[in-house]
Amino acid sequence: MAASxxxxxxxxxxxxxxxxxxxxxxRIMWVVLTLFILAGFAGFFGKxxxxxxxxxxxxxxxxxDYERYLRYNTATELKLSLLxxxxxxxxxxxxxxxxxxxxxxxxxxxxxLESGMTPLGQLYVFHHKPGNYIPVITFHFRPEHDGTLRSxxxxxxxxxxxxxxxxxx
Amino acid sequence: MEQLVRALVIYIFVILVFRxxxxxxxxxxxxxxxxxxLIISEATNQGMLDDDHSITNxxxxxxxxxxxxxxxxxxELRSKVFNKIMDNVPEIIVExxxxxxxxxxxxxxxxxxxxxxxxxxxxxxxxxxIKYAILESNGEINIIPEEK
Numbered sequence: 001m002a003a004s005x006x007x008x009x010x011x012x013x014x015x016x017x018x019x020x021x022x023x024x025x026x027r028i029m030w031v032v033l034t035l036f037i038l039a040g041f042a043g044f045f046g047k048x049x050x051x052x053x054x055x056x057x058x059x060x061x062x063x064x065d066y067e068r069y070l071r072y073n074t075a076t077e078l079k080l081s082l083l084x085x086x087x088x089x090x091x092x093x094x095x096x097x098x099x100x101x102x103x104x105x106x107x108x109x110x111x112x113l114e115s116g117m118t119p120l121g122q123l124y125v126f127h128h129k130p131g132n133y134i135p136v137i138t139f140h141f142r143p144e145h146d147g148t149l150r151s152x153x154x155x156x157x158x159x160x161x162x163x164x165x166x167x168x169x
Numbered sequence: 170m171e172q173l174v175r176a177l178v179i180y181i182f183v184i185l186v187f188r189x190x191x192x193x194x195x196x197x198x199x200x201x202x203x204x205x206x207l208i209i210s211e212a213t214n215q216g217m218l219d220d221d222h223s224i225t226n227x228x229x230x231x232x233x234x235x236x237x238x239x240x241x242x243x244x245e246l247r248s249k250v251f252n253k254i255m256d257n258v259p260e261i262i263v264e265x266x267x268x269x270x271x272x273x274x275x276x277x278x279x280x281x282x283x284x285x286x287x288x289x290x291x292x293x294x295x296x297x298x299i300k301y302a303i304l305e306s307n308g309e310i311n312i313i314p315e316e317k
Binding site: 010012013014015018019022023025026030033073 | 175178185186189190191220253257258259260261272275301303313
């Protein structure tokens with residue numbers, strides 16, 4: 001105890017108990033940050049890895065290639081492959097308002113011939129040359145709201161496809 | 170409103186990360202000074218400002234950070250516990266020429282660091298000439314030489 005008395009004379013306010021707790025908190029923080037970084041590498045916060053996923057509609061007409069985890073106001077894309085395209089030269093898609101209202105749609109490739117509103121959501125009409133290929137439509141967008149983003153994509157005569165994405169702040 | 174919440178969350182995160190990164194990560198500045206400088210200079214960062222690059226938003230965020238700093242310093246004056254939580258406490262790492270290995274290991278300080286400081290501050294040649302070496306709460310090492 002002589003040493004502590006000298007510390008008092010030194011006027012250095014040490015606190016062994018606090019220092020020990022602090023050191024435990026530091027170690028916990030290191031573990032948390034390491035897990036955070038590893039989760040980032042794995043794609044848990046978007047941009048590749050486990051975030052990339054695909055989903056096919058029940059009838060096998062559509063396949064969506066998308067990111068499960070998105071980041072607020074960060075560009076991303078959703079690729080829609082039409083595995084059973086219609087035989088005529090127009091292709092209609094309806095995207096639910098839940099998606100349209102929560103994102104900033106930057107571009108659609110190929111560009112739709114026309115677009116309009118329907119009770120089910122936004123309608124896009126594309127020109128389509130029937131042939132032996134799989135049409136792919138890519139939506140480039142930025143999420144404008146945090147949290148869950150639910151979207152439904154429908155094509156006349158096909159089963160609609162619903163997906164759920166999570167947008168990190 | 171949303172920008173201020175984002176700025177507040179970033180502030181808390183940065184404080185937490187730097188506070189718990191250990192004393193040796195920061196040496197000259199106190200943790201709060203460091204964080205304040207860092208995040209004010211980063212006030213134009215996209216993640217914090219989002220797509221709002223207005224002067225109004227920058228002023229709001231800077232005002233928020235400065236007032237948080239004032240609030241923290243006032244709380245530190247009022248509460249010793251809060252002061253310890255925010256600024257940490259000093260530790261004696263050498264007593265009468267004997268390194269306190271447990272504390273040095275915990276604080277990630279090497280004997281060479283202490284000797285370097287002893288040479289730099291007092292021209293001391295070896296550990297036995299050190300009465301106390303104190304690792305201050307900001308990570309700085311101070312040396313009190315043995316009386317001759």
